[in-house]
Amino acid sequence: MKKKINYFDLILNIIIILLAILVIYWLIQLIFGGSPGLSEFNFAAIILITSFLFKIYREIGELNVETKHISNNTKEGFKRIKEDMSLIKKKLKI
Numbered sequence: 562m563k564k565k566i567n568y569f570d571l572i573l574n575i576i577i578i579l580l581a582i583l584v585i586y587w588l589i590q591l592i593f594g595g596s597p598g599l600s601e602f603n604f605a606a607i608i609l610i611t612s613f614l615f616k617i618y619r620e621i622g623e624l625n626v627e628t629k630h631i632s633n634n635t636k637e638g639f640k641r642i643k644e645d646m647s648l649i650k651k652k653l654k655i
Contacts, residue, residue, distance in 0.1 A: 570616075570619075573612065573615070573616050573619075574616075576612055577609065577612050577613055577616065580605060580608060580609040580612065581609060583605055584602070584605050584606050584609050587601065587602045587605060588602065
């Protein structure tokens with residue numbers, strides 16, 4: 562099944578990648594005595610972790626919605642099977 566491109570997810574992925582690159586760059590600068598302060602590094606790391614957790618939370622929510630629809634379709638399928646079985650029994654007069 563092809564998944565439709567969701568622009569929100571695309572933008573969120575780009576933000577996460579850019580923040581990860583920034584945090585890694587600032588970490589390397591901090592290790593070698595560079596210019597960013599520890600507070601800026603911590604702030605960027607917190608924003609990166611928060612956006613990553615938001616992405617995971619969003620994907621879990623989408624899975625829950627899909628699971629709900631699958632279970633509803635399964636219930637309807639079993640109802641149709643039960644109806645078909647009763648029709649078959651009537652035709653065979655069992």
